[in-house]
Amino acid sequence: MKDLYLFNTLGRKIEKFTPISENIVKIYCCGPTVYNYAHIGNLRTYFFEDILKRILIYNGYKVYHVVNITDVGHLVSDADEGEDKMEKGAKREGKTVWEIAEYYTEAFKKDLHELNILYPDVWCKATDNIKEQIELIQCLEKKGFTYITSDGVYYDTSKFKNYGKLALLDIEGLEEGKRITFSEEKKNKTDFALWKFSPKNVKRQMEWDSPWGKGFPGWHIECSAMSMKYLGETFDIHCGGVDHIPIHHTNEIAQSEGCTGKQFVRYWLHGEFLIQEKGKMAKSAGEFLTLPVLLEKGYSGLDYRYFMMMTHYRKKLKFSFKALDSAKRGFNNLKDEIIKLKDSISYSKDSNIVINTSRLNFWKDKFIENINDDLNVTGGLGVLWDMLKDNSLNPKEKLSLVYDFDNVFGLKLKEVEREEIPDEILKLVEKRKAAKLNKQWKEADEIREEIRKKGFELLDHKNGETEIKKIK
Template sequence: MTRSLVLYDNFTRSLRPFEPLRPDGEVGLYTCGPTVYDDQHIGNYRTFLFEDILKRVLRWNGHRVKHVMNVTDVGHLVGDGDDGEDKLVKGARRAGRSAWEIADHFTRAFVRDLELLRIEKADILCRATDHIAEQIAFIVALEARGFTYRTSDGIYFDTSKLPSYGELARLDTAGLDAGRRVAMGDKHAATDFALWKFSPEAGARREMEWESPWGIGFPGWHIECSAMAQKYLGDFFDIHCGGEDHIPVHHTNEIAQTEARVGTRLANFWLHGYFLVHAPEDPHDETRKMSKSTEDFLRVALLVERGYDLHAYRYFCFTGHYRTQLSFSWQALDAAKAAFVRLQSGFASLEHDRATPPDASSMDGFESAINADLNMPRALAVAWDVLRGSLPSAVKRATLARFDDVLGFDLSSPVSCIEETVPPPIRALADERLHARSRGDYAQADALRTKLREAGWTMEDRPGGYRLRRC
């Protein structure tokens, strides 16, 4: 017997049954997106993968999803506080390009990585710089309600005016020493945060700055999400997601802004994906958070360069629950790669009959797993039980194909990588040859087979697809 979807809400610190707020069943989902001053590392993509699974599971349960994701292209300062240089401006100077060019370049790179990882793009991907008017209007409303004050460097939110401040993170605001989280300057309290920052004096003007009721400047980091979420999803919507590092500052401040303006906590559920960390080489050492500031900054492109099918990384992320930190090592990724290839090749060997329905009992087990707060390790175990079990071959295939709506492994693709993971350029050549052969262009198909052979691969034609082997 199946069960309803249950999610862990960090605001209440509890597992709660999920029901959409809207009577038509549409789910409003807001997820914190990238700060586009550089590529994202594979730890960032672990969070985006968890959010992709959440969206797929919501659809599995019959809900339509309106997914909004922000792109931070202004206001996110080095150190994540209220002082220091904007990360975009710093990245632009390092690259010798404008901040606008950097933002556009890394936004496109982000979307390209999403496609490689089979992470579905948000319905609305909104840039902070396209919503300056909404952010100014939000600050004006907070000012009218008495929640702001002016300092020498900007307009700040006065957390002392909001007794519930810090509820999401269970912050001991009285115990926070000045400057412990952020630099004080002439702020009233350590927890107060910038809504609008003033630009430097003339002659040192920034690339990204706008006129406002308080003078020329730029928005703080937190105001963008409150303003854009409200614009596209309303004052109170279903689910807000992000990384675990957003809990104590960014999401805490989002909630404060929205509660001060409209009296809601912005979202009914607050879900957070936990870090991908570096496994220590020495078992006595501690794990390290993955970061862009370290020499071992791991990009998606590096996985591709090393010959990994990115489905293997997706599989690896599913071996841990999203609410637990996951240790990354190349050995762990190799194990996930091997497991994925076995799953993919096992699926390819199954009998295909379009009229065969999936197994009801296995479907129930899989749904129970994904509906138990997105328990992907258990969902993978159910998939393996199906593949290794005694069900008829066509029933296994139909069942696993249905699971793949959530897993996102593209198991029904004609490509069957039997011997080892195929690099994307080789896969593209093989797919092109398959299409040429299917339309009867045998001369082109032969030419592409020759290219594959020159690259060190042989291609065997099979019913509905092909098999690739290294020469």
Template sequence: MEKIYLYNTLAHKKEEFIPIKEGKLGMYCCGPTVYNYQHIGNLRTYIFEDLLKRMFLYNGYKVNHIVNITDVGHLTSDEDEGEDKMEVGASREGKTVWELAEYYTDIFIKDTIRLNILQPDKWTKATDHIPEQIGLIKCLEAKGFTYITSDGVYFDTSKINNYGELAQLDISGLKPGHRIELSEEKKNITDFSLWKFSPKDKKRQMEWESTWGTGFPGWHIECSAMAMKYLGNHFDVHCGGIDHIPGHHTNEIAQSEACTGEKFVNYWLHGAFLEEESGKMSKSKGEFLTVQALVDKGYDPLDYRYMCLGTNYGKRLLFSWENLDAAKSAYTRLKNRVIEFKKQTAEHIESTETPNHKETIEGYKQQFNEAVNDDLNISSGLAVLWDVVKNELLPAKSRLELLYDFDNVLGLGLKEVEEKKEDNIPEEIMKLVEERTAAKKAKDFKRADEIRAKIKEMGYEIVDKKDGVEVKKSS
């Protein structure tokens, strides 16, 4: 098995990946809070995680992949003033919180499918795991890591000695109240809530009974509870967005390890943001791009996926229409070549491969494998792919096989690529096409070109081929 190197946030450097159990690994990825659409920046992280998973599969690992869906609201801060995004979203849209969660979960999962993201072994919902979360809090309470304030049960971060290791937090430098008021009752600025009490004057749509009182779980506890339920107290890979490092993941480590006394996760991987000229794409800014918005503008969701392949997951990526167009052009060219190779392969059934080719093929595979195993260096992998595409010395069949092989990691759906069918071309267009063919035969090229222009105006494109004319919808 080839070696795999990954940048581990916990170690603050690139490390060789060694699984806990040979040949397989557990992987937990933080999913979305489903109070709104996921924008393409959010989705970038899931594309990264998909590449990571596919890379492991490509190397022959068996992957147990868990992604959570946070369908319970959390306050926007640990204090009482914050709003619950789920409850706010529900009243905004005239839905119950449960309906809201279902609606956005559904769209999120469909978007991941459109982006050719392999589905996890299990989607785990926070609300389906309330007893597990309460159990974990009880464990922490029994071991003396908690205290109770007027608004909830808190984790005392001063009770553990390596708090903030993941983020290299300089706690003395943290500036509480920089943007939000600090609760008087919190013992340390880094303490966080495990369980929140429901407000006394208001009935929440989502609340549960617990030994501490009616309320709802804190934001971090769900991931610890679900990850450990499905992957065990100690597992291999945990990933999410880069924004989770200082808060969410730091707290997950603290509470998980405090309860079990074991190391929680070996490798922490984080995806960087998609940014716009004005900074990162974020929901709180109001305007944001969804997969559907790209489709409405005539892009294939995989055009966006291809764009994400261009740069390493750990580096921020600047979104611009120019970039997306560049990705679309490159991806379209790639698909065209695949179609060509398919045709050539079908025409020449007999293999023209020589032992020489075999060596070349193995060389390409090796190069590609090394690239993707080096902390997902996909752009180097793409360079290998283009080498293959352009290597005229290799038979089409071999090139196609290599592209399919690489696509196991890239996920560009190359096997499914097909020439656009002449799907229901209107009769009047077909008539014009025939007219043009006749004009061409009569060498009346002026007339032929006029008809081509006319057809184009009507939204169709004609391409002359050796054995006839092809008509397709303009894209």
């Protein structure tokens, strides 16, 4: 087994990866809040996690992967009178919060499917694990980390040693309430709610009984409770978007380690944002691009996947249609290349082309060297293209490497096939052939144009044969 190196946010350096148990890697990834569609920026994070998972598998590990579904609405702010994203979404669409959660969960799973992202072993919903969350809060209460205010149970962050070590927080420098006013009852500016009381006189659609009164769990407790429930008190990898570093993950550490007294997570990995001209793509800003919109515009999920492979997960990626088009072009060229390889193997009279293992290993080593260096798929993609241009390899060898690398890329390269040409088009091709033989160039060109309008392109080759390709 080759060494795998990952950038650990905890400590901010690249470290050699070693799992707790020899062959199984336990991963928890923060999932979506299902009050709306995921936008293409959200999806970039799940793509990065998919690449991580595929690289672990490529390296011979078994992966046990848990993703949560946040179906409890989190308040817009502490001071807010109780409207939350889920309830807001429900109101907007005239449905119950439960229906909203169900609908957007399915939409999310569909997006992942389009992107060929492997599903986790466990999907866990916050609302299915209220009991575990309450128990965790009780544990923290017993150990003296909590206090109660008029609106909820809070975590006293001054009681937790090294609070903020993940984010390198300079607590003194934080400007509390820079953009929003906070509860005055909080003891420290970094304190956060573990349990929120239902507002008086307001009937929430989602609320539960607890030892502290009717209400709902705080913003961060679900991830601590569920990750430990499914993966144990200490597990290997926890991932999410970079925005989670300073608050969400910082608080998860405080909650979990406060209760167990043990290290919560060994490797923290964070994916950078997809940005657009003006900055990050944000759901709260209203306008955002979703995968279904890209599909409508004629891009496939895999086109977008290839686009995301153009850069490293820890770098911001600027989205533009121009960039997406060039990725799509590149991806199409790659698929054409594969079709040519398949053709040349099936047309070859020599049915026993030998695969030379040492040549294969040369390229496999190059590939793994890239991807094992903190998930450098972009470099891996470069290796793929270089390999395809290596004339010392025969088509069988190339194709076997393509399939091998695709275990990491996830571009479904094995399924790439030449499109079926409809009879209607074949007839036109015959007609044009006849015209060409009679040197009726004008007519031949007209037929070619007609075929083009029907979505197919004709390419006349030197040997007199005509290739028909679907226009992508």
